[in-house]
Amino acid sequence: MSDSEQQLVESETLPPEPSIRGRRIRNPRLRRGIFLLPSLFTVGNLLCGYYASVAALDATVLQPDSFDHAAKAIGLAIVFDSLDGRVARLTGTNTEFGVQFDSLADVVSFGIAPALLAYSWGVRHLPGLEFTQGAQQIAHFGWWFCLAFVVCCAWRLARFNVQGMAPGGSKYFVGMPTPAAAGMIAATVHAFKYPIQDWRWSVAWIFLALGLAALMTSTIRFYSFKDLPWTRKQPSLGIVFIALLGAAIWRWSEEVLLLIAATYTAAGVILHVVRMIRHRTARTA
Numbered sequence: 001m002s003d004s005e006q007q008l009v010e011s012e013t014l015p016p017e018p019s020i021r022g023r024r025i026r027n028p029r030l031r032r033g034i035f036l037l038p039s040l041f042t043v044g045n046l047l048c049g050y051y052a053s054v055a056a057l058d059a060t061v062l063q064p065d066s067f068d069h070a071a072k073a074i075g076l077a078i079v080f081d082s083l084d085g086r087v088a089r090l091t092g093t094n095t096e097f098g099v100q101f102d103s104l105a106d107v108v109s110f111g112i113a114p115a116l117l118a119y120s121w122g123v124r125h126l127p128g129l130e131f132t133q134g135a136q137q138i139a140h141f142g143w144w145f146c147l148a149f150v151v152c153c154a155w156r157l158a159r160f161n162v163q164g165m166a167p168g169g170s171k172y173f174v175g176m177p178t179p180a181a182a183g184m185i186a187a188t189v190h191a192f193k194y195p196i197q198d199w200r201w202s203v204a205w206i207f208l209a210l211g212l213a214a215l216m217t218s219t220i221r222f223y224s225f226k227d228l229p230w231t232r233k234q235p236s237l238g239i240v241f242i243a244l245l246g247a248a249i250w251r252w253s254e255e256v257l258l259l260i261a262a263t264y265t266a267a268g269v270i271l272h273v274v275r276m277i278r279h280r281t282a283r284t285a
Contacts, residue, residue: 037091038098041084042062042105048077049109056117060208061125064194070117074186075257077109103157110182115146115209117184122205125195138202152213153178159217171173173222176215180222180264184212187261191254215265222268 007056050102052073059066084102089093123142129135156175163174248256 022189026042037082038088038093039101039275041080041087042098045077045080045084046105046107048073048080049105049113052077052109052113053116056113059120060196061195061197067117067121067189067195070113071186071190071208073116074113074182075190076107078183080128081106081109081179081273089092090238097115099161103161106178107150108153108280110178111150114151114182114185115153117189118149118209119143119146120195121189122196122202122209125197126199126202127197137201138199138206142202143166145206145213149181149209149213156216171226173224175218175220176212176222176265176268177224178216180261181212181216183263184258184261185209187257191192209274213263222264222269250281 047167052070055066055073057072059070081102084098088098119142123139123146126135129139156178159175160173177264185208256279
């Protein structure tokens with residue numbers, strides 16, 4: 001067999017070189033680095049979720065800063081989660097492995113970590129928990145409802161991997177996104193910091209966690225922000241708005257982040273109710 005025939009056979013048997021937007025990557029080290037880049041953001045997401053879980057378990061009434069650190073770690077995990085998929089799309093390195101790895105990391109960062117934080121901050125430090133039967137009952141229900149949050153988070157992620165976005169494109173999610181539900185819990189803890197000491201507020205907090213779990217498994221559509229032209233030219237007023245929003249979060253992070261999380265949660269529910277009313281009115285007419 002001649003050299004040309006040998007090269008032809010080898011070119012037919014070897015797998016094609018990976019490419020980014022149609023351009024082949026010649027450097028094998030660059031190939032590995034490109035595919036590794038989105039996974040690094042996913043690892044950062046997973047690391048933040050693990051740290052938030054440990055900080056939530058270690059926090060006490062005398063050391064409430066650990067609650068705030070756990071909430072900030074969940075917020076940082078949301079940033080990493082939004083970057084890994086965007087980086088993978090921009091570099092053309094979307095893989096099935098990356099999708100599954102991201103989902104497993106989301107279960108930790110947006111399921112287990114916020115559930116532990118919700119239980120530790122809202123139920124675990126009630127006065128008389130070891131002696132009062134009522135407080136023990138609240139802690140018992142809080143344990144189960146926080147477990148429901150983890151289960152609904154995993155269920156929501158599994159449904160998204162199978163079904164994808166809402167019908168009609170990538171403008172809406174089916175059910176509340178898991179980062180938004182975890183962000184609601186983290187923003188509340190970050191705003192108030194000190195754990196709940198009143199059993200009435202503890203009951204309300206448990207029902208809030210249960211409501212967020214129900215929203216994740218519901219069919220309510222939530223805006224995804226994926227139709228915004230982030231890579232195109234933007235008006236100068238848009239840049240000014242982003243700068244002002246960033247400055248407001250830096251200066252008044254407790255109030256601004258809680259307002260953003262609560263507005264996103266309420267907007268999805270309110271728009272769903274408006275759609276139901278319009279649908280029934282049109283059917284009647």
